[in-house]
Amino acid sequence: MTPDHAPADGRERWPTRRVPVDRLVEYVTACYLQVGVPARAARTVARSQVDTDRRGVVSHGTRLTGGYLAKLADGRLNPRPRIRLINRNGVCARMDADLAVGPWAAAIAVRYAVTIATRGGAAVVALAGCGHIGAAGSPALHGALAGVLTIVVGQTGKASVVPFGATEAVLGNTPLAVAVPNGGRPPILVDLACGTASWGAVSAHATAGRLLPPGWAYAVDGQPTRDPHRAAVLRAFGGAKGSALAVTAEILAGAFTGSTALPSGERRGLLAITISPDALGVADKLGINLDQLARAVRSARPSSTESAPRMPGDRAWQTVADADWHGIPLGDEHLASLIEAGHAHGVDPTSLTESLTGMP
Template identity: 35%
Template sequence: MRRFPVSEVVAFAGRALTAVGVPDDDARLVGDSLASADRRGIASHGLLRLPLYVRTIRAGGVTARARPRWVREHGATAVLDADGGLGQVAMAVAVDRAAALAGEHGAAVVAVQGSSHYGAGAYWTERLTEQGMAGLLTSTTGASVTPFGGARPVLGTNPLTVAVPSSGDGPLAVDMATSNGAYGKVVAARDEGREIPEGWAVAADGTPTTDPAAALGGALLPFGRQKGSGLSVLLEVLAAALTSASYADETIDMWVDPGSRMNAGHLLLAVDTAAFTGRGHTEARAADMQERVRSAAPPGGTVHAPGDPERAQQARTGDRVPLAGPTLEQLDRMAADLGIEGIGEGT
């Protein structure tokens, strides 16, 4: 593992993306979102994804210079067509509109169609909590998860991110896949020669496996058996059926075919806490809940409130981005292929 200044990592990602036609501002946004994930310890959504984004743009699966446009607006709701672009670019537009509508109406729902992977969900809900708003975000993905009792991939990892602003040391936030493990973590385990935990996946014949390659050829499992499976199904419906986005098993994932137009759907809910009991009250109550959760620890033990581990990891990394050897090798190959300056040596 080597560590690099955030500014250098974002600049490197920007060079890679602008080399394939992404506008400067969009490239910096995507680079910042990926670096933020690595700093929080979510390597599956960090710079590991950059070569994939580059391949996908070059193959035509993602539009480099997308022009997101609003296709429907009604009251406190709106639908954004991402024009086949990078998910981060669409989400920046969606978050701004959701915050404005929630400020006007007290709550807002923005749906996105024609999109792609938006990175770690917490990056977007944190933008809302910084404005005193609670947020809920979910998305479709490519098919990689089998429903409870199944063997064939039908569902996506269908992430769920929920965040509430707090007057404590950061928002009360959950950012999770509805599979037992995120797809990117399985890819990272394969690239790093590690096994995945038991209960994460089945091979193509439906037998349990800890081999990440067999898992990628088979299916991931939902968390919580039938409960996680049911939640995943409902999240996929909300992210896809409110728009013209595709279901997971109608999609060829960019990991499988970089030329695939995924037509991912996202759903973002923003709630202005000022419209209820007031921002101060809500933030104080969220901080109180964080402390109540932490206080459940046995003597000498630790219980984390949602969001604590990621904040602790970011505090440890400071202004540096930790990157694993296999990821660095991929980044070096990508840089050489694009003819751009590499990421550097790190420490």
Template identity: 30%
Template sequence: MPEQSAIFTEAALTSAVAAMFVAHDVPEGDARRVAECLVLADLRGVVSHGVSRVPIYLDRLRRGLVKAQPQMVMERPLSVAARLDADDALGFVAATRAMAEAVDMARNHGMGMCAVRRSTHFGMAANYLLQATDSGMAAFVFTNASRAMPIWGGRSPFLGTSPFAFAAPAGERPVVLDMALSVVARGKVRRAAARGEPIPVGWALDADGNPTTDAQKGYEGVVLPLAGAKGSGLSLMMEIIAGVMSGSAFGGNVRNQYTDFDAPQDVGHVFMAFRPDVFLEPGAYEERMTDLIRRAKDQPLAAGVDEIMMPGEIEARATETRRREGIRIDGDDLRLLAEEAARVGVALPH
């Protein structure tokens, strides 16, 4: 029997997902933002952070581990620094508010930094990078995450697969670097396990510290850091910046949204926005950035390579394609999404 699948337009899927969150008492504007972030991940091909995660976010809302209407409080200790107490908000809502604050400070002072404490999983970091570049700003996004990766030399989960995320404006397609600091995002291992698919050697270790191609054993064990000790060191940096400095949980104490249901996650984030032209004459940044990209793409090609791509360019092209052709959802992702929609009487038009 062929696998069940459906194709959705961006607008229809966004509206349906937003309605599911509204049905869980999330204010309409916040629900719309959550839906836009999730659908954009699917548009960009980052399906591990797309609408497949709707069921777990709604489950944690129902359990009271995430607040639909949090009382968030912004502290501003300096003119270029702020901290948001997210009050266990949906991470998308807290992150959007924090990046907006960082962008506002950057408009007024050239740069701005906003930390977030008591947050939850915020999905794809590129959502907030693009929020900054849409405002003409360059940005960094840091977050910590539940333990999934050993510190270099260890075999037990201690560090999160926190992304290293940076973006700079570059005309219609900003340069967007959003990469997990593990060999592969843990969400991909989770999806492979759910589908009964194997994973490549080098992605993960089982619970006993042995290399494995069994996705379920890899999910129960640890994923491995990107570039060995270097990836481990960068992930430790995320723990320091997003965890220690923000006042959030750190060092393996962020709770896993899929397995820990006794308390909120207490994720920490940090958002930095800055004017890309702050050191240059008017118009010089755009000219220099265009020149950099042109010269980079004109470099001699390695064997088997058809084109040099800038970070984020593959995802931008995928977005353009899926906006024309639709977003395909299939298998358990479709079944579970349909179940959540039926639970609250939301139609899934496709």
């Protein structure tokens, strides 16, 4: 069975194997250790990627390991960066990532933002000079699990999204996540990019030999295309409104971090915003209000053409529960990329392959 039923969001619906969460974390950690990443950072990056896989966002999880390793090995990213504070003014801070691998830099920025918000009520931490952060939802969740609302916006490496009314890429497919603490329940999680899809989803369609949905992409000549092999740029989701959000996200991740105004390589910007419900005086009512909102959303009359209404993050937490019980699903191409990444850097893939199981 091959992942030829990958839906529009890049999730592999019919993978061939499953691997226990802890085994995948250990394997990916070992890969990063081999290119000189310190143990704590290696495990943080691996854990972030595996958690992304757990939520079903396979386009931005461990599938990216080989690319990160290549950049760390050839100097495009720094395996032992000196992430430093440039300045601090009240609850605002600016940091330099020294070309750190993105998930590690994002974890540092969010951790610092949480510390400031816990003491001062809110925080805005701008970081420049990091690599690709993966899914913005992973660092945002760390903040929410620490009890503060967390917003993360990350800059991309190159322009690949067209503004509304254009066919030329100007904007990045900027990731944006909002994670809301929800008492003892899983956080409410919005985790998206500003294009119609991720490039990982486009790649999944290409691998499976499937056409792209109408309206996703343009070819090099500026003509709409459904051929994933000809897709050169993506449209912003949601028409003019989505395009406006994409521009706003670009401003937050670029101009407001001290990074470049537009995507331009590995020195990327990241903005982390944290808000403490305790400091606002709403913590005692937050759970009640969120429950009321969630009940209203989930019980709303469903349409005849869409899936049942749900809160942001509901599907992710269902996927997490399945992955934690049965293991993380890996499609053939995904598994092959992990094995190849291990071989390329001297990591024996046996610890990964021997723990694989079939689909339940």
